[in-house]
Amino acid sequence: MVNSQWHGIMRYLLKGVLVCLVCLGILGPMAPAQAYDNPELLPDEATAIIDLAKSLSSRQEEDLNSEISQFETETGWKLRVLTQYDRTPGRAVKDFWGLDDRSIMLVADPRGGNLLNFSVGDAVYDLLPRTFWIELQTRYGNQFFVRENGEDLSILSALESIEGCLRQGGCNVVPGLPQEQWVLTLITSIVGGVVCGFAAHPRKPGQVLAWQWVLIFSPLWGILFVAFGIGPVVTRTSDWLPLTRNIAGFAIGALVAYLTPAFNQQSPSSET
Secondary structure, X not given: OHHHXXXXXXXXXXXXXXXXXXXXXXXXXXXHHHHHEOHHHOOOOOOOEEEOOOOOOHHHHHXXXXXXXXXXXXXXXXXXXXXXXXXXXXXXXXXXXXXXXXXXXXXXXXXXXXXXXXXEOHHHHHOOOHHXXXXXXXXXXXXXXXHHHOHHHHHHHHXXXXXXXXXXXXXXXXXXXXXXXXXXXXXXXXXXHHHHHHHOOOOOOXXXXXXXXXXXXXXXXXHHHHHHHHHHHHXXXXXXXXXXXXXXHHHHHHHHHHOOOOOOOOOOOOOO
């Protein structure tokens, strides 16, 4: 009798513990979820910028707000900027700004590995594909760019690229050729030239140029030179200087490789 009562008490206690655990498990995730929908963080007046992280100065915010308003009037595209750190209005901004298919919201949050994130309407992808947004985020939102130039320039540069591309009817890539990206294209151009030069080295007596080997290796040096050395340059800038340097780098690499005979020629065999 005592044992049955004891078991009954234990069952009630276990049920109570389980109920408490379930309640804690349910209520635990719900509390932080309130941080993702905080309309009280929204300003009272209409504005295109909500700078909770104070990434922009007062003058920058004022000028940018005027610029975005004028851009929306001229083009019909809606640009909005939200900066946040430990507080965010979350989903409440969608109704506050009336975001639709022709809207672009830039979210600057330094807590992640990249400062910039974008919420893009479906109609925007017809002019600016997903690869554009990935490149834009990588170029202006990376930690090195933000550390050297600041969060404000990261935001302003990204918006400038977006506005410029929308005004000209769309872009497949982000305009402009950063120094580090050009250096990479120059390196691939030189490597492509070296491959082409070694392939062209004569392999038969009296042969000046091994065209057959150049053609055989053309997929390799062609990808290095054309796809990785020339393509990124001509699609991002109309400046002839980086293009000329890459072509010169390819030619020099090919010439040096072609004129390197030390280990490409067979040494004459001695006859007895």
